[in-house]
Amino acid sequence: MVLCNGTKAEALAIKEELKELLSTMGLTLSEEKTKVTHITDGFDFLGYRVIRSIGTKGKMIPKVLIPERAIKHFQGNIRRILSPSTTNDSAKAKIIAVNRVIRGWCEYYRCTNSPSVIFRKVENEIFWGMAHWLGRKYKLKGMPEIMRRYRKGNTFLYKSILLEKPSKYTAKRFVARTWHNPYTEPEQVRAEKDRMKRESLFTHDHAWIGKESRPGMMDLREEILLRDGPICARCKETFHPYEVQVDHIILRVKFKNPTDADRLENLQVLCTNCHRAKTKIDRKVLSRVR
Numbered sequence: 001m002v003l004c005n006g007t008k009a010e011a012l013a014i015k016e017e018l019k020e021l022l023s024t025m026g027l028t029l030s031e032e033k034t035k036v037t038h039i040t041d042g043f044d045f046l047g048y049r050v051i052r053s054i055g056t057k058g059k060m061i062p063k064v065l066i067p068e069r070a071i072k073h074f075q076g077n078i079r080r081i082l083s084p085s086t087t088n089d090s091a092k093a094k095i096i097a098v099n100r101v102i103r104g105w106c107e108y109y110r111c112t113n114s115p116s117v118i119f120r121k122v123e124n125e126i127f128w129g130m131a132h133w134l135g136r137k138y139k140l141k142g143m144p145e146i147m148r149r150y151r152k153g154n155t156f157l158y159k160s161i162l163l164e165k166p167s168k169y170t171a172k173r174f175v176a177r178t179w180h181n182p183y184t185e186p187e188q189v190r191a192e193k194d195r196m197k198r199e200s201l202f203t204h205d206h207a208w209i210g211k212e213s214r215p216g217m218m219d220l221r222e223e224i225l226l227r228d229g230p231i232c233a234r235c236k237e238t239f240h241p242y243e244v245q246v247d248h249i250i251l252r253v254k255f256k257n258p259t260d261a262d263r264l265e266n267l268q269v270l271c272t273n274c275h276r277a278k279t280k281i282d283r284k285v286l287s288r289v290r
Contacts, residue, residue, distance in 0.1 A: 001043075001045050002014060002015075002018065003039075008036065008038075011036050012036060015029075015034065015036060039051070039052040039062070040052050040053070040060075044067055044069075047067070047070055047108070048064050048065070048066070048067070048109075048112065049064070049065040049066065049067040050062065050063070050064055050065075051063050051065060063113045064111070064112045064113060065112055065113055066109045066112050066115065066118050070109070071118060071121075071122065074101070074105050074122060075122060075125060077101055077207060077209075078098060078101065078122075078125065078126055078129060079129065080209055081094060081097050081098055081101070081209045081210055082094065082098070082129045082130060082132075082133040084133075084136055086133075086209070086210065086211065087133065087136050087137040088215040088216065089210050089211055089212050089215050089216070090210075090212060090215070090216050090217065090218035090219040090220075090222075091134065091137060091158045091219055092158060092159065092161050092218040092219055092222055093210040093211075093212050093218045093219075094130075094133065094210040095130075095156070095158055095161050095162075095163050095210075096161065096210065096218075097207075097208050097209055097210030098126065098130065098163060098164075098210070099163065099164045100207065100208060101207050102126070102164050102165075102166055103164065104207075105166075106119060106166050106169035107169065110169045110170065110171060110172045111171075111172050111173070112171075114171070115169070115171055116167065116170065116171060119166035119167050119169060120166070120167055122166055123165055123166045123167050126163075126166070127154070127155065127156075130156050130163055131143065131146050131147070131150075131156070134146055134149075134150055134156070134158075159222045159223075159226065160222065160226075216262070217246075217262075220246065220262055220264075220267060221246040223264065224246045224264065224267045224268070224269060225241055225244075225246070225269065227264070228268070228269045229269075230243070230244045230269065231269060232244065232269060232270055232271040232274050233268040233269055233270060233274075234270060234271075234274040234278075235271060235273075235274055237271065239271050243271065243272060244269050244270065244271055244272070245269070245270050245271075245272065245275040246267055246268070246269060246270075247267070247268055247269070247270045247275055247278065248261055248262075248266055248267060249266050249267070249268055250266055251282055251286070253286065
């Protein structure tokens with residue numbers, strides 16, 4: 001991105017100079033990807049919309065906004081996570097997946113101008129999307145029952161996990177740090193400084209949508225931990241909830257219908273060491289049977 005404080009003719013002249021400079025490096029300037037525009041018309045850069053418009057004091061100021069395309073992409077990803085066809089997945093998995101997308105997207109765009117307006121807009125859709133998903137999953141009769149069971153203030157609470165609200169991410173002023181130019185500084189100076197990292201554009205491409213390898217297992221884990229606590233069934237020691245495993249007492253492969261193995265009476269809490277020891281024994285038994 002090159003800024004020019006001058007006329008369009010001067011901007012085009014700079015473009016030609018850059019084309020010549022790139023040619024000396026063995027590079028070619030792409031005409032299709034190069035755009036010369038006025039700052040008042042604005043342009044997109046690294047997922048932001050940069051534009052000049054009238055500010056609160058009546059003067060023309062530069063603004064960094066959230067592009068409409070980014071808002072629609074975010075809304076589409078939330079709808080994909082809360083799709084009606086995904087009700088076999090755990091409610092906990094869904095809330096975790098939605099929270100991850102909210103956290104990443106809001107942190108990326110909280111440095112823009114007045115992000116709270118957009119955050120409140122998408123928050124309303126997330127709230128009702130989650131409400132309908134919970135209603136479909138648990139076959140609840142209507143919104144009053146859904147709200148009575150899962151609503152916590154202006155969001156939803158499922159057992160121990162809370163759905164995050166975009167509005168909790170307030171505007172943050174971006175403070176630019178002085179950075180060296182790796183193209184103009186001497187090689188010795190560059191060697192003494194950190195390597196320059198390119199800006200990382202927030203993307204939804206690899207976002208987890210809450211799909212489990214074994215649907216519903218996260219909710220079962222939550223129920224067993226609430227029932228037994230993070231106490232190992234073998235060594236009887238107490239651990240942090242993330243240090244224990246929920247284990248099948250009788251192996252799933254021994255059931256004709258695998259869902260029967262997921263009954264609460266067939267599940268127990270084991271610490272990591274006890275779980276590994278039991279897994280070794282189970283594998284030996286299976287190998288003998290086969």
